[in-house]
Amino acid sequence: MSSFNFSAYLKIKGDNLLPESNQGNCRTSNTNEWCFEAGDDRVNVFPGLAVLHTVFVREHNRLVKELADVMPSTTPDDVLFEEARKIVSAIIQQVTYREWLPIIVGPLAMRKYRLTPGFSFRYNITQNPTIYNVFATAAFRYGHSTIPRFLTLGDRHVPIEQLFNRPSEVIKDLDTVLKAILKDRHQEVNRFINSGMTEHLFETSGNNGFDIVSLNIQRGRDHGLPSYNNFRKACQLSEVTSFDDSVFGKAGPALKSVYSFPDDIDIFTGAVAEQHLHGGAVGPLLACLIGQQFHDLKYGDSFWFETSHPRKGFTSGQLSEIRRMRFAKILCRNSGVKSIQRDPFTVYSKESNPMIPCNDLPTIDLTKWRR
Incomplete structure (x- = not known):
């Protein structure tokens, strides 16, 4: 093994968990708990976020150690760090576009926006990859409607408001939290959002919680977002002229009770109320807004993992190894x-999504990085 010090690793704390933040931006119950530090300060907001951050920190550190075995002993620490970082970034892109996006936007949007990895990628220097205001402010908030009322931690059904800004469950047993996320069925994308999110968000002792829906709607107005119909027109979808439009299904009467005219509908409200596309988890407007954003992020990224650039990209052998990786294996080995269901983004099904032993999942062969 190469000789290297800890500068190639990402920082961790006891039990291979995230390091302690000096911001105190969470709630702890005793001296054995601490607030997590990560690249995104929302890491403590919900245990699922903390688990994902932790899993990929562990993956980085695992790769550093294994890369040291296949690289010369003179390899500097910063090279080990950057190569592990590059591989993790590629795996995240691979998982996001191959495993997660198809479930959300459906097959038609995947083809329309050329989102599937391996679709003859070519970097477009004129493509602006920045985040659209509507994406950050409304469209990508759709996930708030999918959060379940409870998280099943072992034999406990814990209301989600008891988990907000509390890292204690992850510190106590990360595996239990991960199993709960894999097992519990999320809510569908629709106008129904559980009371934990509408009455108790960021609730503290002596203070009432926030309403995420009110925040989302007001955020859109504060940012000056055009109406729901304006964005349908921008996506070349037909404008809604009646609350009885089939795009809303049974949600029409509820929308009519709070809006005078279809043109008044806020973008967040209308988007989550739409009937889902076939094979997707969202309606046509969200599929458009999400699909276009992820198209721009891909083709405007000169570091996209499938680039043919000799320094930014990978060799053909390395790229083949990265394409073999699946999210299930990342979760297993960290x-x-x-054992885990084949597709971690979908609940277990004996027929369509069976449990498989972690050892049966393909892993990455780092000998392709031998120098």
Whole structure:
């Protein structure tokens, strides 16, 4: 093994968990708990976020250690760090576009916006990859409607408001939290959002919680977002002229009770109320807004993992190894779970999404990085 010091690793704390933040931006119950520090300060907002951050920090550190075995002993620490970082970034892109996006936007949007990895990628220097205001402010908030009322931690059904800004469950047992996220069925994308999110968000002792829906709607107005119909027109979808429009299904009467005219509908409200596209988890407007954003992020990224650039990209052998990786394997080898459903983004099904032993999942062969 190469000789290197800890500068190639990402920082961790006891039990291979995230390091302690000096901001105190969470709620702890005793001296054995701490607030997590990560690249995104929302890491403490919900245990699921903390688990994902932790899993990929562990993956980075695992790769550093294994890369040291296949690279010369003179390899500097910063090279090990950057190569591990590059591989993790590529895996995240691979998982996001191959495993997660198809479930959300559906097959038609995947083809329309050329989102599937391996679709003859070519970097477009004129493509602006920045985030659209409507995406950050409204469209990508759709996930708030999918959060379940409870998280099943072992034999406990814990209301989500008891988990906000509390890292204690992850510190106590990350595997239990991960198993709960894999097992519990999320809510569908629709106008119904559970009371934990509408009455108790960021609730503290002596203070009432926030309403995420009110925040989302007001945020859109504060940012000056045009109406729901304006964005349908921008996406070349037909404008809604009646609350009885089939795009809303049974949600029409509810929208009519709070809006005078279809043109008054806020973008967040209308988007989550739409009927889902076939094979997707969202309606046509969200599929358009999300699909276009992820198209721009891909083709406007000169570091996209499938680039043919000799220094920014990978060799053909390395790229083949990255394409073999699946999210299930990342979760397995960075936790204590021994078996997992083939698709972690979907609940277990004996027929369509069976449990498989972690050891049966393909892993990345780092000998392709031998120098």
